[in-house]
Amino acid sequence: MHNQLKFRLPDEYNQQQLTSALADHYVIKKELPALKRMAIYDTFDWRLFNKSFVLYMSEKKLFLRKLFKNALIHSAAITSPPVFIRDFPDGELKERLSPVLKMRALLKLIELHSRLTAHRILNQDDKTVARLVYEEIKPARGKNAPILAIYLWLQPVKGYTKDCQNLTKHLEEAGFAACKKEDIYFKAIEVAGKSPGSYSSKLKIQLDPAMRSDEASKTILRYLLQIMKINEANLEKDLDTEFLHDYRVAIRRTRSALGQIKSVFPQNTTGRFKKNFSFVGKLSNQLRDIDVYLLKEDVFKAMLPPVLRNDIDPLFDYLKKKRSKAFKHVISGFGSDKYRKILQDWEAFLDEPVQDPPLASDADLPIITLAKKRIYTQYRRIVADGSQILENTDDEKLHALRIECKKLRYMMEFFSSLFPRKKINSLIAQLKTLQDNLGDFNDLFVQKKYLLNIAEELPVTGQKHKKVLVAIGSLIGTLGREKQIIKDALAKTFTNYASPPNKKAFSELFASGQKETVP
């Protein structure tokens, strides 16, 4: 039904009252109640909710609608509950959600039971001119679960508009309120103990400009530790690759913060934790590498000429085997004494109150001052380095430039609450363009190396071995050509980034109090 109306029942109104109230005015035929199960899905990081989508499965069908809307956007038949977008049947629904879900797994947020009782409103020919459906919604689990909502749906029948209008008027007079600003989604998610949008891999750190720098740093680092913990706890289930990814980004950001927000903690403390997090990061390097290649399986295959596409399968089979070992390595690493001690030590340090007098030279500087100084210095460094590197492009140096950009990006994100939102976001967006370009370049560089190495380890022999080597060779060739294309584009992206208006924007936002200007 596309244009059905939803009403809320007046207080203390039950189904029986409804039936008898209607019977005074209409000939009604009550049908047998029908039970429907309905499960709501989203990814761990609420990708659907963030786009105002509600995806649910009922009676072997998937339905997509927008929050607060009853009309369905798409639906599709499906035999088993969906996990990845590749499990969806080909069609509009898959096309719509593919760019939203990407590689993330869907989780069942809650299962609901809905009990629907239809009342057909008949005219003098006993023809149905409208349906009133009384719906009771409950969580599926728990016998005594409370009723989450009772709705009355008015479903018009095509060609009987007048009857429907009369009925609407009648219901409104009887105290039924049309509820447009209500969605069962929220009540259902709440009863499941979840809160929509509660997790995001994006940083949302609120700082006060006058805050002491060591205090602000700890706020940032505590936030990152939370992200690490949340993802670490879910990693064991191995639902998708992104728990590990988010976990690793949090580690990288932590290491970057320790290195970039200088002189806020005693040097030996910073040094010790930097070393510790380097160890923690390395623990999962191999697993992430493999994940990246497996995620790219289709992309890589598409790069190959069709005749070679199946020949490369031994590579991916090998990587899949290797992955399960790498995964076990990470999980056992998480259980190790050394790892647990590092994290405990870190948490204890972050929970310690900051000391007076401060333990490091910049510890009691207002964070706004330190943030401006660090961001501006880093920007100038990138502009200076980048100009030199692009004159005689060198793969290794471009890699170094990418790391410097990443450091700047992290700092701008850590401190974004200290600056006007629009301005800083636009500068971050610009930096992102440059980073994407450098990132693509680096990926291709690293992939080439990785493929060359892995080709030597492949446990295949004979004809198959020859074939897979030819396929890998062809892939490396394509990657090399792509790399050149990206390299050519890089100069332009960088020129934009170091352009006078951009330099001005940076200096306006971050240079106050500093005399230097961008060279």
Place this chain on the structure above:
Amino acid sequence: MTTLAIYSNKGGVGKTAAAVNLSYLAAQTGAKTLICDLDPQSSATYYFRVKPKLKSGAKGFIKGGKQINKSIKGTDYENLDLLPADFTLRNLDAAFDKLKRPKERLGKIIKPFKAEYDLIIFDCPVTISTLAENIFNASEFILVPLIPTTLSVRTHRQLLSFCRKNKYDTSKIYAFFSMVDRRKKMHKELMAMMLKEFNGVLRSLIPYLSQIERMGIDREPVAASAPGSVASKAYQNLWAKFQEATLANPSI
């Protein structure tokens, strides 16, 4: 979208009963279905308890588009809508003849509804004039109920020779046995003969049943009012056989 005409140039053979039940069964499988009652006697419309009234009558019908959309009524069943008949449809032939390309009007009229419906079923009046040619042009498939009698054989031969003469594709014509009394020896013999003589005869038969006649009292498809009944099962079987045959037809 598929268009199917339940058609016969002989009266009283069970066209409307078939059209009503098949459209109901199709809608039950989830196909968005529209049944168009083209018969001014409006029996299909009556079975669905809808008033036999078109907005602006046959004139509105010929205009098509919005005029028709306003006339379409939802039935009591999910996915099934009805375009009611109207007594003024009795002049449809004459009205078509006054227009350009008079044999392609029906196809034009239903064209806007092809996006909205998965299946359009025509319940046709007895005709072999301009309206019949409109039906042949507008329908992907034509399904003819055949009573196993000599007169039925004659009319079906007439239909086929008319189609051949006027270059209508006879491979889209399917038939099924209707109002069959299996106790009658003649029915059996004629069915065997017709299966031999005609292409596209489905191995499916609707028996002569009072249950089907009762539809006039119940005003419901028998497949809905008595889903487990012999009559309902016969229509289910017919729908399955029709789908089998059309899916296997390489010309589609």
